[in-house]
Amino acid sequence: MKLSQEHIRRLLMEKIAGTISEEDDQMIEAEIELDPAVKASWEAICRTMKSEEAEDFLNNLDADRSWDSVAAKIQAGTPGRSRLYKRIAVAAAVLLLLVSGLWLSLRLRSSGSSPLAKQTQLSGKSTDSLQHAVGLYMADGRQINLTDSAGRVIDLGDAALNTSGNSMQLQAAKTGKQEWTTVSVPAKLDYRIVLADGSEVWLNSSSSLRFPLRFTDSLREVFVEGEAFFRISKNASQPFVVHSKAADIRVLGTAFNVHAYHAGKATISLVEGSVKTRIPGAEKETMLKPGLEAVIDTATGSSVRSFKSANTLSWMKGIYYFHDIPLYEIGEVLERWFGLTLVYSDASLRNLPVTGAIEKDQPLADFLSSLQTTAGIKTEIRQNQLYLIR
Numbered sequence: 577m578k579l580s581q582e583h584i585r586r587l588l589m590e591k592i593a594g595t596i597s598e599e600d601d602q603m604i605e606a607e608i609e610l611d612p613a614v615k616a617s618w619e620a621i622c623r624t625m626k627s628e629e630a631e632d633f634l635n636n637l638d639a640d641r642s643w644d645s646v647a648a649k650i651q652a653g654t655p656g657r658s659r660l661y662k663r664i665a666v667a668a669a670v671l672l673l674l675v676s677g678l679w680l681s682l683r684l685r686s687s688g689s690s691p692l693a694k695q696t697q698l699s700g701k702s703t704d705s706l707q708h709a710v711g712l713y714m715a716d717g718r719q720i721n722l723t724d725s726a727g728r729v730i731d732l733g734d735a736a737l738n739t740s741g742n743s744m745q746l747q748a749a750k751t752g753k754q755e756w757t758t759v760s761v762p763a764k765l766d767y768r769i770v771l772a773d774g775s776e777v778w779l780n781s782s783s784s785l786r787f788p789l790r791f792t793d794s795l796r797e798v799f800v801e802g803e804a805f806f807r808i809s810k811n812a813s814q815p816f817v818v819h820s821k822a823a824d825i826r827v828l829g830t831a832f833n834v835h836a837y838h839a840g841k842a843t844i845s846l847v848e849g850s851v852k853t854r855i856p857g858a859e860k861e862t863m864l865k866p867g868l869e870a871v872i873d874t875a876t877g878s879s880v881r882s883f884k885s886a887n888t889l890s891w892m893k894g895i896y897y898f899h900d901i902p903l904y905e906i907g908e909v910l911e912r913w914f915g916l917t918l919v920y921s922d923a924s925l926r927n928l929p930v931t932g933a934i935e936k937d938q939p940l941a942d943f944l945s946s947l948q949t950t951a952g953i954k955t956e957i958r959q960n961q962l963y964l965i966r
Contacts, residue, residue, distance in 0.1 A: 579607060580937045584614055586741045589726055592621055595740050710742070710767045713758045722759070722767070735772070735789040743768035748790035760784040761802075763915040764936075766892075771798075774809040775816065780891050781912035782837070800834055805892060807831045808849075819856075823872045826852045832864075833888055837908065845869035845888045853878070894936035900929040903951075903964070910962060914940055921965040925953070 579587075587604040590596035596604070607614045709723035720730060722739060730737040734755065735748040742765070761767045761779045769777045772790045779785055783802025791797075796816040808816045810829025818825040818834060822842035825834065830849025836842040844853050846864040853870045854861045855878065862870050862878055869888070872878040887897045896909050904926040907918035913936050920926055930951055934943050944955045944962075954965040 579603070583937060584617075586726065588614075588618060588621060590741050591618075595727075708762055708764075710762070710765055711760050712737070713760065715756055723765070732789065742766065743770070745770040746772045746789065748772035754788045754790065754792040756786060756788050758784055758786045763912050766894075773811065773814075776807040778805040778892055780804065800836060802837050803833070803835045803891065805831070805833045805889060822855065822874050823853050823870070823878075824856055826861075840874040842872045843869055844872070845883050845885070847885055847889070896934045898933070899931045901931070902926065903928045903930055906930060906934070907962075909934055910940075916940075916957065916960055916962040919961050919963045921963065925964055925966060928953075 584604070584607060587596065587600055587607075591601060591604055604614075608618050609615070709721045712720040712722055714720075714732070720737075722737075722744060723742075725737075725739050726741055728737075728739050730739065734753075735746060738745045738747065744759075744767075746769070759767065759769055759779065761781060761783050763781050766781055767779045769779065769785060769787075771777065771787060773796060775796075777785055777798075777800075780803035783800070783804055785804060786799040788797075791814065794814060796811070796814050797819065798817075799819045801820065806818060806827075808827050808829050808831070812828055816827045816829075818827070820834060820836035820842045822836060822838075822840050823834075823844060825832070825844055827849065830851055831847040832849075832851055833845040833847070834842060835845075844851065844864065846866050846868055848866055850866075851864050852861045853864065853872065855872060855874055862880060864870055864880065867882055867885075868880050869883045870878055870880055890897055896913075898906060904918070910916045910918065913934065928951060930947070932943070932946055932950065947953050948955065952966065956963040956965065
């Protein structure tokens with residue numbers, strides 16, 4: 577599988593920070609060996625790490641103090657977790673040094689921009705700077721660019737974020753008010769969130785999650801738009817409720833996917849455990865078992881059907897499988913993953929059934945070539961619009 581430049585950059589950052597998984601390490605090692613440009617970038621990073629400036633910086637770095645400045649304000653974790661956070665604090669300092677050290681050849685190669693052109697935004701009112709980045713939006717108006725904050729420990733006052741690659745882990749205080757915040761993921765990207773209770777949420781492109789920095793009520797509640805996969809930590813005394821505009825999902829501890837891009841519609845696919853779903857304001861609940869999904873439409877009601885998890889969850893691996901799906905639904909995926917809007921030369925093309933697969937990390941031209949071969953549709957891209965011509 578061909579990796580995107582952003583994915584390669586992320587893996588190189590995790591590799592130099594020592595936070596990379598074994599599987600990802602093997603993947604990036606293969607890229608370094610096969611791609612001269614990736615090899616040159618990796619060698620540049622290593623040279624920077626061995627520079628006199630980097631050695632002086634790291635020799636004077638006090639990891640305990642870096643972490644304690646944040647951890648003193650929040651809940652103390654387990655000893656193992658605390659050591660991990662200290663390690664991330666060190667990695668964060670290393671990565672900040674590298675980012676300012678002119679090694680970002682991958683991004684430069686594609687954009688021609690300065691390595692310092694993109695700065696982590698910790699405050700401000702404008703959302704323009706976060707249009708193409710994963711953004712965290714605080715109730716007090718602060719905005720944090722999570723895409724450019726990989727490897728950092730971010731102090732939020734009563735909580736802290738530990739970021740790594742395309743994920744973040746929330747560590748919250750035991751006491752304090754319940755502050756709500758929102759993570760918004762733009763087109764082309766995805767993001768993983770570990771909430772204060774240990775529950776994990778993977779957000780697909782063009783999706784958002786609104787959640788409290790800590791859970792204080794008898795219910796753990798979050799609000800989702802778009803698509804997300806949830807793996808909920810069990811807590812019988814504090815049930816977990818996921819709200820979308822079309823459905824409320826009540827769980828104790830389970831794993832499920834929520835697809836809720838369209839107003840008034842949602843599909844809840846259960847992988848493990850059990851959940852109850854209902855249309856907001858309705859009394860009737862639908863109980864799901866693993867392997868079943870509830871298809872909800874606030875206008876027509878709900879139904880239950882079986883599903884294949886390998887297909888439903890493939891988006892988490894950057895793949896979307898489809899079989900006899902109307903072309904307009906494929907267009908929605910292209911918009912979320914590639915930032916393109918479809919324009920049809922003939923309105924009848926919208927409902928043309930197509931079968932195949934889209935891979936986020938593969939060139940879009942491969943899919944478009946396949947579309948022309950199988951469906952006889954010519955394509956043309958102009959200013960983020962994909963024209964479909966028959």
